[in-house]
Amino acid sequence: MAEFDSANPPRIKLKKKEALWLYSLTDLTFILMAFFALMLSMSKPDQQQFDAVASAVQPQNPASEKATNLTVIAEDLERVIKQLKLEEDARVQIDANGLLLEFSENLVFSSGSAQTGAAFATTTEKILRILSRTPDRYQVIVEGHTDDLPIQSRQFKSNWELSSARGIALLKTLQQRGLNENRMRVLAVAHTQPKVPIEGKTGQSLKDARKANRRVVIRLD
Template identity: 30%
Template sequence: MATRRLIPAPKDEDEDNPDAWLLTYSDAVTLLMAFFIMLVSFSKIDIPIYEQVKAGILDQLGKQGDKAKEQSPIALMKVDLEDVVFALQADQAVAIGTDSRGVVMELDSSAFFRPGAADIREVAIPILFNMAKTLMAPRYEPFVIEVEGHTDDDPISTARFPSNWELSAGRASAVVRLFMTQGLAGDKMKAVGYGETRPKLPNRTAEGAPIPENQAINRRVVVRISPMSLDERDAYFERRSREEIAAGNFAKGRTPPSETQAPPPAR
């Protein structure tokens, strides 16, 4: 009687390789990483909200200990500027808040400037002086400052200000110049004039009649303070380093190499 020979079934290769699941896992992780990179590339980060969420998470996890109660630089800046405003009783003329970029200060033009002029009122100068001193704190150095001038839609035509564009730009420039006199670096500030093109409220009714209350709100100077990007921060501190080196050489009576080199021989 012939004996029946049993042929074993072929083994699955995965049975001999217990780590085969890692291949599928790595593919899934790679796909997730690509997905989140795509989300970040299309997203707009709201810096104040991001810092609030970050502080809240760290507080709940208890990873910062006593430091968990510390506020973010933007939150600290907002509080410091509010203290200045309230100490000088200027809260009726200055509104301080935050947006997706950082801190926003709105200055009532009628409180800071005379009608049709870009010269800062004497009574408003101490407010801006103290704001500048606050922004001079080392923790606020890597921040950029953008000053915007806005007007209502009433036209102006003077020798100094042919239109609302020049008036709004002149008021923004006046604030920047005053900040610079207090030591804020000019290369991290800019002045922008928008004229009447960006009103907060309608200047007129549907029939074209002016709305004085809205026009008064639209006449404003907006100071936006936001963190520098990584590239801006690197460029800023590189300029500061070069300036310090140049100042040190000047103090020691040295002349920069470019000025001591002899001119090339004539050919």
């Protein structure tokens, strides 16, 4: 009987047809990896969940300040809004895209105008101060929204121009309170993203919907 050489074990030769499934498995694995990489690159992280994780991993020092995240900012804004009794004209919300602060038109602008009202700055001073002190990691996006009625103005030829001008006016107000302009963006939305749909509405219901759609939104993203 021939002795077995442990240093040179016999090789098992696979027939070509028997190894074809390995090529298919390799191709499938590569395709799955590419698919999940694409999905990850297209996905947007939930800012609220990110803040929660970031707060959890911070050093637990009792003497340190409370971590400033979207939840804390929202609580501060809601408290000030309640103090100023602006619940009907200002609203705070947190969603997967970040924090949303909404001002009704009558709090900020007069109809058809992009000039902030005289009382706006003093009325909302505390709110604007909170926004100006938010961490630099948040981008500040100012959105101008109008209703669906075509504007009749010598200054503005369309609702697009009006919504853009309103966004810029509010951006300048924030900039005057120390917000870094490198963090700010203006988004003109005009009538394309109504808060309340107007289809099928008439009379007072239609007027109320249009009134709700005329607004300015500040997002922390």
